[in-house]
Amino acid sequence: MVTLAVDAMGGDFGPDVTVPAVLRALSEQQDLRVLLFGEESKMRALLGPRNVDRLSLCHAEQVIGMGESPAVALRTKKQSSMALMLHAVNDGKADGCVSAGNTGALMALSRHILKTSDSIDRPAIISALPREDGRHTFVLDLGANVGCDSEQLYQFAVMGQAVAQVLDGGRKPTVALLNIGSEDIKGNDQVKAANDLLRGDEDLNYIGYVEGSDLFTGKADVVVCDGFVGNVALKTIEGLARYVMSEVRREFNRNWWHRIFGLLVAPLWRRVEQRINPSGYNGAAFVGLRGVVVKSHGNADAAEFNQAICSARQYVDKKLPDKIESLLK
Amino acid sequence: MVTLAVDAMGGDFGPDVTVPAVLRALSEQQDLRVLLFGEESKMRALLGPRNVDRLSLCHAEQVIGMGESPAVALRTKKQSSMALMLHAVNDGKADGCVSAGNTGALMALSRHILKTSDSIDRPAIISALPREDGRHTFVLDLGANVGCDSEQLYQFAVMGQAVAQVLDGGRKPTVALLNIGSEDIKGNDQVKAANDLLRGDEDLNYIGYVEGSDLFTGKADVVVCDGFVGNVALKTIEGLARYVMSEVRREFNRNWWHRIFGLLVAPLWRRVEQRINPSGYNGAAFVGLRGVVVKSHGNADAAEFNQAICSARQYVDKKLPDKIESLLK
Numbered sequence: 001m002v003t004l005a006v007d008a009m010g011g012d013f014g015p016d017v018t019v020p021a022v023l024r025a026l027s028e029q030q031d032l033r034v035l036l037f038g039e040e041s042k043m044r045a046l047l048g049p050r051n052v053d054r055l056s057l058c059h060a061e062q063v064i065g066m067g068e069s070p071a072v073a074l075r076t077k078k079q080s081s082m083a084l085m086l087h088a089v090n091d092g093k094a095d096g097c098v099s100a101g102n103t104g105a106l107m108a109l110s111r112h113i114l115k116t117s118d119s120i121d122r123p124a125i126i127s128a129l130p131r132e133d134g135r136h137t138f139v140l141d142l143g144a145n146v147g148c149d150s151e152q153l154y155q156f157a158v159m160g161q162a163v164a165q166v167l168d169g170g171r172k173p174t175v176a177l178l179n180i181g182s183e184d185i186k187g188n189d190q191v192k193a194a195n196d197l198l199r200g201d202e203d204l205n206y207i208g209y210v211e212g213s214d215l216f217t218g219k220a221d222v223v224v225c226d227g228f229v230g231n232v233a234l235k236t237i238e239g240l241a242r243y244v245m246s247e248v249r250r251e252f253n254r255n256w257w258h259r260i261f262g263l264l265v266a267p268l269w270r271r272v273e274q275r276i277n278p279s280g281y282n283g284a285a286f287v288g289l290r291g292v293v294v295k296s297h298g299n300a301d302a303a304e305f306n307q308a309i310c311s312a313r314q315y316v317d318k319k320l321p322d323k324i325e326s327l328l329k
Numbered sequence: 330m331v332t333l334a335v336d337a338m339g340g341d342f343g344p345d346v347t348v349p350a351v352l353r354a355l356s357e358q359q360d361l362r363v364l365l366f367g368e369e370s371k372m373r374a375l376l377g378p379r380n381v382d383r384l385s386l387c388h389a390e391q392v393i394g395m396g397e398s399p400a401v402a403l404r405t406k407k408q409s410s411m412a413l414m415l416h417a418v419n420d421g422k423a424d425g426c427v428s429a430g431n432t433g434a435l436m437a438l439s440r441h442i443l444k445t446s447d448s449i450d451r452p453a454i455i456s457a458l459p460r461e462d463g464r465h466t467f468v469l470d471l472g473a474n475v476g477c478d479s480e481q482l483y484q485f486a487v488m489g490q491a492v493a494q495v496l497d498g499g500r501k502p503t504v505a506l507l508n509i510g511s512e513d514i515k516g517n518d519q520v521k522a523a524n525d526l527l528r529g530d531e532d533l534n535y536i537g538y539v540e541g542s543d544l545f546t547g548k549a550d551v552v553v554c555d556g557f558v559g560n561v562a563l564k565t566i567e568g569l570a571r572y573v574m575s576e577v578r579r580e581f582n583r584n585w586w587h588r589i590f591g592l593l594v595a596p597l598w599r600r601v602e603q604r605i606n607p608s609g610y611n612g613a614a615f616v617g618l619r620g621v622v623v624k625s626h627g628n629a630d631a632a633e634f635n636q637a638i639c640s641a642r643q644y645v646d647k648k649l650p651d652k653i654e655s656l657l658k
Binding site for chain 1: 396398459460461472475476507509512514516517518540541542543544545546554556557558560561562563564565566567568569570571572573575576577580581583587590593594597598600601604605
């Protein structure tokens with residue numbers, strides 16, 4: 001039996017998305033129990049009078065807004081659904097948690113309530129991107145740390161390797177640093193210093209520098225960068241994917257003749273879309289914490305939020321935090 | 330009459346691409362003269378015995394390799410095709426120049442031979458990305474400066490506005506800083522400080538922060554970032570575009586039935602490809618120098634290198650360096 005704590009109030013749609021997603025997760029996974037944190041009346045309204053098997057509603061007085069400053073949330077929102085969700089994990093009532101709420105606040109509260117693992121300075125956000133060979137490239141940090149020194153980048157590499165190893169099963173993943181060229185003279189001081197640290201670690205399968213274009217080629221299984229660069233890269237990918245999809249829709253709506261073509265190739269295009277659509281890989285993990293925390297896109301729908309719940313469950317099953325601890329020792 | 334100096338030896342294919350591209354440019358533009366710098370025997374072999382109207386071959390003893398260190402090139406390659414091309418611009422023999430060679434070396438030699446404009450600390454690389462409304466987003470810096478302080482980012486904004494104004498004609502372009510969120514609390518110290526500088530400039534149409542996903546929405550006409558971030562974003566876009574195109578090809582080659590669909594929608598897809606294909610927007614400009622320098626992709630074909638020549642011609646016609654000088658005063 002696995003128990004997950006879920007923030008019902010987070011995200012652009014709150015309970016309207018999270019409650020249906022949780023119900024779906026519970027029906028798909030018979031060995032899953034969920035503690036759902038939020039405004040009880042709102043959650044109850046969506047559930048109706050019946051009690052749902054393996055679901056406990058936990059009332060929270062407060063909600064953290066999407067635009068709220070992490071510092072303010074940390075100080076004034078101790079009774080928020082997000083804070084109570086994290087306490088449930090810290091108190092051992094839940095094995096991991098999922099929220100679609102304010103990323104900065106979730107990171108600040110996670111560090112404050114769960115604490116970081118030994119020998120980790122700052123947690124990082126990691127996610128998996130699709131690539132040509134049908135597998136995934138794990139990229140971190142995606143926005144938790146706007147500036148990183150070489151030691152932090154080194155720790156990200158170790159955590160990234162752990163995640164890739166756990167999720168891709170067994171084989172030793174290749175690790176690379178994201179840079180603006182593959183030659184050793186390229187890059188800023190932090191990246192060059194991290195390159196030296198990584199070359200010195202026998203336990204890592206470090207292959208050197210990769211460029212943005214290599215994210216999709218499978219040149220490396222884990223790509224490490226600071227949170228500013230990673231966040232820009234991720235959002236640029238999301239933006240271009242949406243742009244491509246809108247361009248294709250526009251072409252197929254030019255005239256009735258194109259619309260017929262569009263209907264013919266719809267199933268093919270849907271397969272391509274599924275590969276490149278950003279929401280296809282929902283559920284970024286916060287790594288380097290003493291517990292499993294998964295962040296869903298704020299604008300996720302029920303199916304996508306359910307994906308985030310499944311990711312959290314997977315991290316719990318694989319004991320990701322312990323695995324990272326052991327690799328860092 | 331406009332005279333352009335062209336580095337025949339740069340890029341992955343050297344004269345095999347640059348010579349045909351120059352011949353095409355000369356036939357398309359009757360008021361264009363070209364000084365072509367490189368190994369005379371190689372250029373001559375491709376041209377045959379005949380003399381080409383408005384084309385002068387200028388022999389260069391040396392060639393700068395694509396992987397060569399800028400510092401070494403600066404010290405030891407004074408007789409290279411790239412250096413002689415830049416001297417032609419500096420001596421007033423040419424109005425601007427184009428090379429597909431080593432980016433770092435081209436920037437180092439440009440700064441050494443042409444010098445930067447008054448009140449510009451470091452030149453930047455700028456290019457135009459396609460976007461949903463059919464117009465372009467100008468992004469800089471794309472890799473000339475791995476780390477930038479707020480003053481440099483401010484100068485990039487002014488230069489970017491000048492380029493957008495010159496190329497999009499008249500109307501005042503909107504300028505934004507690339508960041509990891511639109512709220513004021515987001516970002517690193519340089520970006521926050523640049524945000525204050527830009528808010529203080531009445532002459533700029535500054536709209537604040539944008540994120541990577543906004544590059545394609547037209548939220549801003551000019552997007553400013555440091556060279557590390559910009560280079561990663563650009564190469565990530567190139568990588569994803571190639572990935573999407575390969576996924577589509579794969580779908581349409583699954584079986585003979587899909588191949589027929591592929592043939593039917595080929596013209597539609599080609600239009601989409603033209604919009605998203607990185608090589609569709611070849612020819613990045615080095616701005617902040619006392620002269621027009623255009624850098625082509627190293628792997629450009631003749632058609633793409635010809636585009637770079639056309640961009641250079643456009644920058645010369647619009648007197649881009651003077652325009653930037655006047656805006657910075």
